Amino acid sequence: MGTAVYGIRGAIDVASNDREAILSATMRLLQAILDANPQLNLAHIASAFFTLTPDLDAIYPAAAARALGWEQVPLLCAQEIPVPGGLPRCVRVLIHWNTTLSQSQINHVYLGQAAQLRPDLNPNGLPPTPSRHDSG
Numbered sequence: 001m002g003t004a005v006y007g008i009r010g011a012i013d014v015a016s017n018d019r020e021a022i023l024s025a026t027m028r029l030l031q032a033i034l035d036a037n038p039q040l041n042l043a044h045i046a047s048a049f050f051t052l053t054p055d056l057d058a059i060y061p062a063a064a065a066r067a068l069g070w071e072q073v074p075l076l077c078a079q080e081i082p083v084p085g086g087l088p089r090c091v092r093v094l095i096h097w098n099t100t101l102s103q104s105q106i107n108h109v110y111l112g113q114a115a116q117l118r119p120d121l122n123p124n125g126l127p128p129t130p131s132r133h134d135s136g
Helices: 019-036 062-067 112-116
Strands: 003-012 047-052 074-077 090-099 109-113
Touching: 003 019, 003 112, 019 062, 019 090, 019 109, 047 062, 062 074, 090 112, 109 112
Parallel strands: 003 109, 047 074
Antiparallel strands: 003 090, 047 090
């Protein structure tokens, strides 16, 4: 099979709208995506697109990727549309990956309360994985 560009999705909820909380949660999410996809090499990432809910604006989540060494990866941030009843304080990412794997071999990562966004990707029907940012 040849190389194709596939997306890796992920999301995490953030405890509060401050720089450290956003950076910490985003770094945790990106590291979890790397851990879940061992073949993922930074040199093969075409780009990464981050969104934040409107209640998060203290820092760009791309700063977390840069802090993890994603120096050559093109990064973009945008605000998520404010859907009524949507999950608050959420960072989402779409990573475009040049890979020889099939789409079914790629592991998407939804942490904390963000696991409810894609229950179909929640293994074994377990409840959402608690994030360090959950308050109870």
